Amino acid sequence: MDQLLGTLNAILNSAISPQTAALAIAAIGLNIHFGYTGLLNFGQAGFMLIGAYAFAISIIGGLPIILAVIIALVAALIFALILGIPTLKLRGDYLAIVTLSAAEVVRIVGRSSLLTNVTGGSNGITGNEYRSPFTDLSFFGDGRVDFGPWNYDATGSNGWWFIATAWFVVALLCLFVWAIMRSPWGRVLRGIREDEDAVRSLGKNVYSYKMQALILGGVIGAIAGIVYILPASLQADSMGRSMTYFIFTALLLGGAATVFGPVLGAIVFFAIRLFVQGIAGQFVPGNIMNGQQTEQFAWIVIGITLMLVVIFRPQGILGNKKELSFDVK
Amino acid sequence: MSSDVPTTTGTMTAAGAAAKASVAGVAPSPGVSKPDPILTVDHVTRRFGGMTAVDVGHLEVQRGIITALIGPNGAGKTTFFNLITGFDKPSSAPKMIGGPKAGEAAKSTFNGTDVGSIGATKAAKKGMVRTFQLTKALSKLTVLENMRLGAKDQPGENLFVSIFKPLWAKREAEITEKAEELLARFKLLEKKDDMAGSLSGGQKKLLEMARALMSDPVMIMLDEPMAGVNPALTQSLLGHIQALRDEGMTVLFVEHDMHMVRHISDWVIVMAEGKVVAEGPSGTVMDDPAVIDAYLGAHHNTDLGDDSLLTDEVAEELAAEVTAEEGKA
Numbered sequence: 001m002d003q004l005l006g007t008l009n010a011i012l013n014s015a016i017s018p019q020t021a022a023l024a025i026a027a028i029g030l031n032i033h034f035g036y037t038g039l040l041n042f043g044q045a046g047f048m049l050i051g052a053y054a055f056a057i058s059i060i061g062g063l064p065i066i067l068a069v070i071i072a073l074v075a076a077l078i079f080a081l082i083l084g085i086p087t088l089k090l091r092g093d094y095l096a097i098v099t100l101s102a103a104e105v106v107r108i109v110g111r112s113s114l115l116t117n118v119t120g121g122s123n124g125i126t127g128n129e130y131r132s133p134f135t136d137l138s139f140f141g142d143g144r145v146d147f148g149p150w151n152y153d154a155t156g157s158n159g160w161w162f163i164a165t166a167w168f169v170v171a172l173l174c175l176f177v178w179a180i181m182r183s184p185w186g187r188v189l190r191g192i193r194e195d196e197d198a199v200r201s202l203g204k205n206v207y208s209y210k211m212q213a214l215i216l217g218g219v220i221g222a223i224a225g226i227v228y229i230l231p232a233s234l235q236a237d238s239m240g241r242s243m244t245y246f247i248f249t250a251l252l253l254g255g256a257a258t259v260f261g262p263v264l265g266a267i268v269f270f271a272i273r274l275f276v277q278g279i280a281g282q283f284v285p286g287n288i289m290n291g292q293q294t295e296q297f298a299w300i301v302i303g304i305t306l307m308l309v310v311i312f313r314p315q316g317i318l319g320n321k322k323e324l325s326f327d328v329k
Numbered sequence: 330m331s332s333d334v335p336t337t338t339g340t341m342t343a344a345g346a347a348a349k350a351s352v353a354g355v356a357p358s359p360g361v362s363k364p365d366p367i368l369t370v371d372h373v374t375r376r377f378g379g380m381t382a383v384d385v386g387h388l389e390v391q392r393g394i395i396t397a398l399i400g401p402n403g404a405g406k407t408t409f410f411n412l413i414t415g416f417d418k419p420s421s422a423p424k425m426i427g428g429p430k431a432g433e434a435a436k437s438t439f440n441g442t443d444v445g446s447i448g449a450t451k452a453a454k455k456g457m458v459r460t461f462q463l464t465k466a467l468s469k470l471t472v473l474e475n476m477r478l479g480a481k482d483q484p485g486e487n488l489f490v491s492i493f494k495p496l497w498a499k500r501e502a503e504i505t506e507k508a509e510e511l512l513a514r515f516k517l518l519e520k521k522d523d524m525a526g527s528l529s530g531g532q533k534k535l536l537e538m539a540r541a542l543m544s545d546p547v548m549i550m551l552d553e554p555m556a557g558v559n560p561a562l563t564q565s566l567l568g569h570i571q572a573l574r575d576e577g578m579t580v581l582f583v584e585h586d587m588h589m590v591r592h593i594s595d596w597v598i599v600m601a602e603g604k605v606v607a608e609g610p611s612g613t614v615m616d617d618p619a620v621i622d623a624y625l626g627a628h629h630n631t632d633l634g635d636d637s638l639l640t641d642e643v644a645e646e647l648a649a650e651v652t653a654e655e656g657k658a
Contacts, residue, residue: 183491184483191467191478198465202479203453
């Protein structure tokens with residue numbers, strides 16, 4: 001029973017953690033690409049990494065936090081332009097390949113030992129080196145605060161200040177996505193998702209709209225990168241291919257082309273993982289599956305869940321079946 | 330705009346008579362110049378490898394009339410359509426280096442401006458709006474959303490404006506009203522909240538035509554509007570096409586059903602093997618020997634699908650002709 005409560009507690013904690021919020025933000029960005037415009041971006045983690053590096057390095061270089069955030073967003077914008085200019089006139093598959101490899105390039109360059117004095121090489125940058133300007137902004141005071149089942153520091157890393165800002169950003173972005181997707185601009189994007197040529201025949205500049213969508217989603221990915229590293233540390237390998245896969249899983253679980261789908265998906269994603277891990281840890285004897293194996297088992301279950309969702313509920317948890325089902329045929 | 334579906338009865342409207350009169354004095358020969366051409370095409374060639382799909386030396390389309398572009402399968406009609414609407418590039422297009430000689434490069438002029446190499450989006454913006462042979466209804470958008478997408482000058486299609494609804498709500502209301510008017514005319518109003526994908530093939534054709542009309546085109550170009558549409562709906566489609574002409578629009582359409590063409594078109598252009606082989610008023614062009622040779626065959630006047638016409642006598646006559654021809658060979 002105690003262990004079950006422990007699992008429940010872990011799920012509740014992960015549900016509101018800034019890392020979950022970061023995954024949700026990255027999925028919101030990917031939703032603009034994949035859910036609304038139909039762009040196959042397999043390198044969302046690359047955008048996160050670009051944002052994270054630009055932010056951390058700017059802060060370490062002594063720039064004020066606002067400027068560091070702006071630099072991170074501009075870096076993602078430039079990255080999107082570099083990826084989009086050659087590929088967006090071609091068929092969708094090309095963007096998929098280019099984003100996939102560009103994200104790897106960013107990761108490998110970031111962890112390269114030649115850049116150790118800038119990016120920290122494979123050890124990355126520890127949170128203490130860039131966190132303090134953000135912590136200093138806190139108006140939450142010191143001490144610990146209880147709120148429902150949660151008990152955290154008011155301001156320390158992993159405390160309420162980090163949680164509140166992360167989810168405030170999530171809320172703001174949800175509002176933003178809702179506002180732009182109900183507009184004629186969002187309508188053009190959804191038209192492009194269905195048939196580019198039809199939209200072109202109506203006199204819309206498809207290339208420009210695809211570029212706008214790629215930039216917007218990428219910039220939101222960079223915000224996710226910043227939120228992701230603030231309470232933790234910046235390590236290139238933590239934002240690799242598997243991160244892109246988690247973001248896609250969260251998006252498809254929650255429902256692509258919906259406003260809250262990516263957020264719900266991110267929470268459910270971590271909840272399933274911790275739930276499976278906790279249950280397996282409690283009920284499966286250690287000689288069959290040890291602690292490390294339960295973690296791997298949880299990932300396997302996540303993979304199977306994604307398959308089941310795509311096959312039996314292609315619109316995800318919140319999606320509208322008539323509007324969006326992930327075309328498996 | 331009345332919601333009555335106009336039908337193609339024998340009575341000719343005043344506009345129809347005027348349209349026919351405007352090309353009355355034109356000599357029926359390929360590439361002849363017209364009194365008031367809206368579209369002029371010169372030296373348009375398109376090769377796929379060694380095969381020349383389109384090779385048109387000079388062609389003019391008269392303003393304000395219905396021009397039909399006919400020809401057997403593989404005559405290059407759709408390719409020619411793609412070339413003039415910017416969805417494909419002529420092999421003879423002028424190039425920076427090399428390319429054809431100055432006087433022999435592809436050139437097309439629409440409504441007084443050069444549209445040779447401006448691309449599909451800009452061609453559509455200039456008022457040359459097309460539909461597709463295989464309908465491109467945006468199936469996961471509702472019928473009304475499809476219609477709204479067709480409208481021009483929407484401030485809400487700018488990303489920065491789209492965030493604030495009051496900035497685009499007024500224009501949105503205008504285009505919604507216009508969309509509903511058009512849908513009523515095309516008998517699709519009760520379907521306006523359905524997904525376009527749920528419409529029948531013929532209704533999709535109607536929707537595509539209505540959507541093209543949302544942008545107030547100067548010239549509407551229909552690629553096989555009657556393909557796969559049942560006879561009852563064909564009648565109403567033909568009526569709509571005539572109504573467009575009567576409102577002052579120029580119509581160019583591709584078709585291979587002779588009967589349709591004869592009924593509604595004011596001028597007929599015949600293509601075979603990529604070239605324009607004949608031109609003329611619909612009543613007489615069918616008698617041109619070049620057309621009969623290239624395309625129609627001796628029995629183009631007999632509707633073989635009509636059982637009442639295919640009596641035993643007719644069948645015997647046909648059989649006798651076949652034996653006679655085989656005897657000659």
